[in-house]
Amino acid sequence: MAVNRTPLIAGNWKMNLDHLQSIAFVQKLAWSLRDAKHDYSEVEVAVFPPFTDLRSVQTLVTADKLDLRYGGQDLSEHDSGAYTGEVSGAFLAALDCRYVIIGHSERRQYHGETDELIARKTVAALRHGLVPVVCVGETAEDLEKHGPSAVPVAQLGVVLAALEADADVVVAYEPVWAIGSGQAATPEQAQQVCGALRASIAEALGDEAAARTRILYGGSVKAANIAGFMKHKDVDGALVGGASLDVGEFASIARFPKHVGTA
Ligand SMILES: O=C[C@H](O)COP(=O)(O)O
Numbered sequence: 001m002a003v004n005r006t007p008l009i010a011g012n013w014k015m016n017l018d019h020l021q022s023i024a025f026v027q028k029l030a031w032s033l034r035d036a037k038h039d040y041s042e043v044e045v046a047v048f049p050p051f052t053d054l055r056s057v058q059t060l061v062t063a064d065k066l067d068l069r070y071g072g073q074d075l076s077e078h079d080s081g082a083y084t085g086e087v088s089g090a091f092l093a094a095l096d097c098r099y100v101i102i103g104h105s106e107r108r109q110y111h112g113e114t115d116e117l118i119a120r121k122t123v124a125a126l127r128h129g130l131v132p133v134v135c136v137g138e139t140a141e142d143l144e145k146h147g148p149s150a151v152p153v154a155q156l157g158v159v160l161a162a163l164e165a166d167a168d169v170v171v172a173y174e175p176v177w178a179i180g181s182g183q184a185a186t187p188e189q190a191q192q193v194c195g196a197l198r199a200s201i202a203e204a205l206g207d208e209a210a211a212r213t214r215i216l217y218g219g220s221v222k223a224a225n226i227a228g229f230m231k232h233k234d235v236d237g238a239l240v241g242g243a244s245l246d247v248g249e250f251a252s253i254a255r256f257p258k259h260v261g262t263a
Contacts, residue, residue, distance in 0.1 A: 009240065010048065012239055090128050169213060230256050
């Protein structure tokens with residue numbers, strides 16, 4: 001089957017950069033990518049700012065006709081109503097968000113998000129025309145106890161059970177032990193788990209869904225290691241945390257095809 005998955009380099013800002021800082025950052029990123037003649041059809045680039053920045057980012061992207069994508073870092077499973085502090089998929093869609101991150105390990109760890117809630121949020125995102133970036137990943141303890149793929153595959157399985165075969169989702173494999181640690185998984189480890197995740201998508205939703213779904217690796221990705229990950233057939237991009245807060249570094253990650261052969 002012909003496979004045409006556009007790589008996606010996604011920057012998760014987490015709780016960093018306020019709305020004014022987001023404007024300066026996006027402007028610099030756009031200039032940097034323009035100067036490098038970045039081909040967005042070759043490598044898609046997306047940023048995930050805090051909710052309070054999204055309107056500013058939308059204004060800039062619209063005014064400057066940027067090809068940059070953006071999205072929220074979370075959303076509510078509900079569409080509207082008495083849910084204090086929640087942000088609905090409808091609101092993200094109204095700001096022209098393309099994507100939304102769901103089930104990041106920090107949400108699982110600090111906010112008690114379960115696989116079942118993450119599945120409901122994924123369905124909510126799809127209901128509003130957003131592309132969910134569903135995060136899965138094992139802790140160091142899980143890795144020791146169950147091996148590399150069991151936990152991420154089981155986490156994704158709960159989400160896949162809630163999806164139709166034509167659902168447009170992105171999966172992000174982020175080993176918890178690699179996040180913010182400076183100790184990335186090896187490209188071979190990432191490939192092994194991304195391959196297992198793709199096989200689980202094929203089993204649940206069919207070969208066509210497996211062939212078109214992008215699977216990202218995340219966890220201490222930087223310009224110096226991105227090419228190693230991207231050489232592997234089941235790794236379709238990266239979800240970048242810390243390094244996405246440095247314009248030059250993030251732009252360099254997005255230009256990874258230039259590094260291939262140097263990794
Ligand atoms: O969402 C991004 C991940 O948590 C990776 O973060 P990191 O690149 O700082 O390790």
